[in-house]
Amino acid sequence: MSFSPLLQQLITALRCLPGVGPKSAQRMALHLLERERESARHLANALHEAVEKIGECQICHTLSETPVCDICADDTRDKQVMCVLESPVDLIAIEQTGGFRGVYFVLKGHLSPIDGIGPDDLGIGHLLERVVSEGIKELILATNPNVEGEATAHFIAAQINDADVRVSRIAHGVPVGGELEFVDGGTLAHALAGRRTLQRDIK
Amino acid sequence: MSFSPLLQQLITALRCLPGVGPKSAQRMALHLLERERESARHLANALHEAVEKIGECQICHTLSETPVCDICADDTRDKQVMCVLESPVDLIAIEQTGGFRGVYFVLKGHLSPIDGIGPDDLGIGHLLERVVSEGIKELILATNPNVEGEATAHFIAAQINDADVRVSRIAHGVPVGGELEFVDGGTLAHALAGRRTLQRDIK
Ligand SMILES: [Zn+2]
Numbered sequence: 001m002s003f004s005p006l007l008q009q010l011i012t013a014l015r016c017l018p019g020v021g022p023k024s025a026q027r028m029a030l031h032l033l034e035r036e037r038e039s040a041r042h043l044a045n046a047l048h049e050a051v052e053k054i055g056e057c058q059i060c061h062t063l064s065e066t067p068v069c070d071i072c073a074d075d076t077r078d079k080q081v082m083c084v085l086e087s088p089v090d091l092i093a094i095e096q097t098g099g100f101r102g103v104y105f106v107l108k109g110h111l112s113p114i115d116g117i118g119p120d121d122l123g124i125g126h127l128l129e130r131v132v133s134e135g136i137k138e139l140i141l142a143t144n145p146n147v148e149g150e151a152t153a154h155f156i157a158a159q160i161n162d163a164d165v166r167v168s169r170i171a172h173g174v175p176v177g178g179e180l181e182f183v184d185g186g187t188l189a190h191a192l193a194g195r196r197t198l199q200r201d202i203k
Numbered sequence: 204m205s206f207s208p209l210l211q212q213l214i215t216a217l218r219c220l221p222g223v224g225p226k227s228a229q230r231m232a233l234h235l236l237e238r239e240r241e242s243a244r245h246l247a248n249a250l251h252e253a254v255e256k257i258g259e260c261q262i263c264h265t266l267s268e269t270p271v272c273d274i275c276a277d278d279t280r281d282k283q284v285m286c287v288l289e290s291p292v293d294l295i296a297i298e299q300t301g302g303f304r305g306v307y308f309v310l311k312g313h314l315s316p317i318d319g320i321g322p323d324d325l326g327i328g329h330l331l332e333r334v335v336s337e338g339i340k341e342l343i344l345a346t347n348p349n350v351e352g353e354a355t356a357h358f359i360a361a362q363i364n365d366a367d368v369r370v371s372r373i374a375h376g377v378p379v380g381g382e383l384e385f386v387d388g389g390t391l392a393h394a395l396a397g398r399r400t401l402q403r404d405i406k
């Protein structure tokens with residue numbers, strides 16, 4: 001005896017959500033069908049719309065419903081200061097501190113040779129192109145404060161050969177080994193303010 | 204600064220899942236859009252299909268894609284022994300023990316005067332009707348072993364006035380205050396085997 005085919009299909013599909021194991025997928029499916037059918041219908045539509053209509057910003061690569069996101073389209077932002085992040089969720093976290101008025105570049109991850117993720121997969125070529133073409137004066141590397149994030153930051157720093165571009169790393173106010181997305185706004189604002197210039201590995 | 208409208212809509216919609224707060228809804232939405240678009244599309248379809256096509260069995264009220272569920276339609280089951288449950292998930296748990304060959308009645312919850320949930324909302328009238336019309340010899344009350352489940356079991360027991368119907372309650376092998384759905388199969392099988400006849404409150 002097991003669940004009916006459609007119920008089993010729903011339970012399996014819910015497993016794609018991060019942190020959802022077999023037991024919680026089962027609870028979620030039954031909860032929706034027993035008590036939240038209207039919400040389940042709404043969730044199905046929201047998923048469908050999001051997947052079909054949310055793409056990424058051509059300029060900074062964050063998630064965006066328009067070809068150019070609101071931040072890149074905002075003329076009041078300081079376009080000479082660029083903050084490099086691993087994920088759109090980190091962009092939101094930085095924006096919520098209210099302490100940054102520059103622009104962004106979202107890498108979508110970090111270098112991971114073991115998984116075959118190299119500079120091209122992260123769009124580092126496009127990043128370097130923007131640094132030159134937009135006359136960036138400061139590049140703040142705000143990848144995660146863990147081994148992979150540090151390695152990615154140092155790799156990018158090593159590519160910048162223009163002495164007029166200040167390359168900085170957010171200060172270690174953020175907990176080492178943690179993930180930016182879980183850091184509170186105050187710590188994050190502090191880490192941004194205390195950023196330091198990185199020593200160039202390649203001069 | 205906040206998320207784009209469609210992304211915000213998805214994050215809000217994910218909150219309908221049990222145990223999902225604002226932070227995990229955000230992580231889920233971004234995870235799906237950044238890395239699991241195909242799975243998200245699949246989940247949208249699974250939700251849609253489940254909501255449209257899964258109804259309930261006319262006889263036992265468990266979730267079913269057909270008017271009569273597989274168990275009620277199975278002629279090899281002992282139709283004179285009926286097990287009363289609070290939820291379809293409990294039915295699956297009992298079936299998985301392999302120790303029960305009778306039929307079921309799913310109440311979908313428990314009596315809760317404070318929430319305005321009375322006997323009619325649980326279909327107790329239909330249950331009593333089945334007890335008579337199907338010549339049930341034993342009614343096993345397997346509502347949750349907590350205060351509400353006990354009250355519901357005693358309410359039902361008090362309605363059965365036919366001395367030929369044995370009314371039993373699953374044994375307290377199940378942890379008091381717990382929920383059936385989280386009990387392991389062995390304990391559940393033991394609890395079923397050790398069921399005792401309930402004293403009648405009304406004779
Ligand atoms: Zn942008």
Ligand SMILES: [Zn+2]
Nearest residue numbers: 260263272275
């Ligand atoms: Zn049935």
